[in-house]
Amino acid sequence: MSKRILVVDNEEYIREVAQICLETVAGWEVLTAASGMEGIAIAIEEKPDAILLDIMMPDMDGIATFQKLQENEATRSIPVVLLTAKVQAADRRRYEALGIRAAIAKPFDPLQLASQVATALNWSL
């Protein structure tokens, strides 16, 4: 069954490339948001199966966005995978402690992106 996934990144090109990758490779439906606030709004509205979240965003960063999603009844159960340049061991431990499922490094491999998300969330492609 096809998945609906929300990509939150302030960089227009990265949203676009991620969207094309996921749609082309996995056939998922991809929603995009350009900021944390927009991402939360869409998540509440659309209830995606997972959220792919950038960390370094101005105003509200990925971690703050994640925490807001956790505080909200409607979005609490949506699994979140980070898309970030910061994937050092220490960073991963920090993400885990926060309850984030996985972190995928930027730049990502366009052909592997979907399977990386699927593996992290125990989905079958």
Added chain:
Amino acid sequence: MQDREKSNDQLIAELATLRALVEGVPALIAAFERVDDAGKTDYRFTAFNQLYQQEFEHIFGFRPQVGLSLSQALASFPQSLSKMRAALDQAMAGDRLRTVEPLAPPATEYAPLGDARLVSGDRSSYEITYSPLREANGAITGVFLIGFNITPAQDLETAHQQTEAALRKSKGETELRVAERTAELISVNQKLQQELEERKRVEAALRVSQARFAGILEIADDAIISVNLEQQITLFNQGAERIFGYTAAEVLGKPLDILLPQSAIAAHRSHVQNFGASSGKARRMGEHALRTADERRPIFGRRKDGTEFPAEASISKLSQGGETIFTVILRDISEQKEAEETLQRLSHQNELLLNAIGEGLCGLDRQGRITFANPAALRLLGYTQEELIGSPVGLILPHTRPDGTPYPFSESPIYTSLRDGAVRQVNTEQFWRRNGSSLPVEYVSTPIWEEGEIVGAVIAFRDITERQQVERMKDEFISVVSHELRTPLTSIHGSLGMLASGLLDPTSERGKRLLQIAVDSTDRLVRLINDILDIERIESGKVKMAKEICEVEKLLTEAVDTVQAIADKAGITLKVSSCSASFYADADRIIQTLTNLLSNAIKFSPRGETVYLSAERIDSPVPPLASDANQPPRCPLCQPPYLLFTVKDQGRGIPADKLDTIFERFQQVDASDSRNNDGTGLGLAICRSIVHQHNGQIWVESTLGVGSTFYFTIPLAGKGGSLATNAPLPATADSPKGPLVLVCDDDPSTLSVLQALLEQRGYQVVTVESGAKAVEVAIARQPDVILLDMMMPEMNGWDVMANLKARPETRNVPILVCSVIPEAEAQAEVRSQKNYVGWVDKPLNSISLFQSLRSALTGHSQKLRILIIEDDVDLAEVFCTLFQHHNIETYCAHTGREAIRLSQQLNPDLLVLDLSLPDGDGFVVVEWLRQHNRLSSLPLVVYSAQDVNEEERDRLRLGQTEFLTKGRVSTQEFEHRVLDILNGITKAE
């Protein structure tokens, strides 16, 4: 008979003196003579001092008497008797015997008579010497016993004081005894007069007595000197000879003054007189009744060679038959004083060091208690000395680890270093201040060893708050840069990866879009990398602003041309207004700044709006009413005159809280700027760097929804104003005054630019705004060269030249024409006589200006000499050719040794120095030159591949010194610098 009487009187007097001496010395003194008692050898007391008598009484329980035999005296103490007899026997045999004993009988003997001090064992110990007493003919007639107290040093003073006290106490007794003795002797003398034989015997006895005491005197290390009331020296022992360097024969009968420092003579006399008049019999010299022993004034002696030395001395007096004799016992304490002074100096130095040091220092004892803390430690920790001393070091150490687990002292590196004696260094630790706040520190714990044992440790610590801040900022910056670089890289990698996979048709809409993203992102990455490198280079000063004379209008036009296309595309109108002025700046960088600001303005303006660009000259300071809307805003930090550039848009504006940070790197107003995929987040940071490199200011004013206005200023040259440059010619006080240039131009802004430019290079400048004024000033000031504009109202350049050449006083001043009209054109028109030495085209190019100036100035001077010190033979050859073109004698040295030799022989006008030389470095050469007067002020150009820091620069300075780095400074620029310096020299000579 008369003679004999006199002789006896003298003997009596001497004996009395000696007696007084013997009583004054803090030593046990006794004399024995041998008696044969029925074939059995025995000894009899013939003399002893009070101290001996006291000690003897303390030990054996009764007072010895003169004449008492030893066997009688010690009848109850057989062991002591035989021990002492053995010692006396040995001395009688001619040996000198030294023993250390408490002058006490063995334990078995003293029980019934010994005093408490003996039993408790705290009795003084004496080093006792038994010496044979010889008659003039060498025959041994008796034995001297002298015992010095060798109680440990700290007890000495007490013992000494006790002795003195005892002596004072018994002074009455002494006098009495002396009087008795005197009476006795007088009666003996009377008998002598009756019986010759008797007299002889007594005389002999007196002589023996004198010899005995004389023996004692000679044994003493201290100087013993007696003077009579007239202050004439009457006795001077061997100790005195040693200390003062005089022989007794030299000083006997001389005034005591010869042994005193000049400055002390008068005072000493009065002291002695006072003492003579006082009732006291003995006193420590330098002591006053009202002073404590600590306040004793130091006394000094003077040696034969005139040197003075500190001394400790006591004086005693003896009056007898109306005559008073003073006896001084004196000890040279120079060594002791020196040691004390050294110690004091060292401890003072240490104290200064400890106080001056910025690092906190705490001393700990073996148990980890704080034993000292320097002011820095107290300041850093917020404690007072009293609070810290004696407290366990745990007071300032953390009790928990960063993760919250307990951190006992036994696990601290300080504790372990106290235990195992190894030095511990800790790079990050928190100490606790008195107020409960934490202090991030790095520290070293160094154990103190004493005789193989750890007795404590010293903790040296340093506040690392600043270091941590810098580290944090660096981490943040790296993290931001890494994110900024990864962003376009992610787009490129993702889009190209998709296209390469074949999953997408590259000609499809999506395929084309991905290609576009890849191309755009590549552009962005390139810009980003360029910007990052650019800002790094500008801020680190690695890129020098290539400053030249610029025309404001020209720069504005160029900047507008650059952004016109973007403006057209965005539907934005550009409006420009400019003043006409010249200024000194890096034209490309100013254009870059303007372009950056214009692109931003265009980007954030809605279609159809206008962006304004203007430049104006500000000559007056901030007006009183700065809010006047018609007045351009002023920069309060800038010193007029300056140029004010303005870029004004009607965009959405910048929120107030972002106004301060907008010029920081990667700070954009909000996410939706999203770099629009063309900004890098560094544009304004670069603008700021460029403006700062020109000594200008940049700022922004903005109203949300109305628009933003960016301003920047570039200082203009002029009186009081200084031109911006990051490589000014060092105009040190000792560098020669530059040539005087008269500049004539009717445009004030040209004048001010030229003035600043010339002054920057060390020229002296005088400016005039008309031809008539130029002639007047040329006559009055006799300039070395005249820089002349051609197109001027009233009297033009040709007229001025003709006028100057017609006057004998200005005929020989070289004239350099400065004109917008090319030389050939002007010549063709005017066909005038060539009254000038050079022609410089306007707008001015600083290089050709200075070249022309140089040739105008050096045209008829004698040849200059340069010595080039360069180990690379080819490069040296290039330099030689370079300077020979300028008619300069050029010499090369390839080693330091050669450089030193040639600089002596040639006496060059300038040195060019490469720092790396085969036989050492350039520093050695400079060091050598510095030590040679004539060469120590030579102008020097250090031209080396090696960067030199400030400290190295100081070591390399000779006269006027320039530092140029190969690779950064072109050969051409190097050549110009050398010529500039020589130019100054030409003038000086």
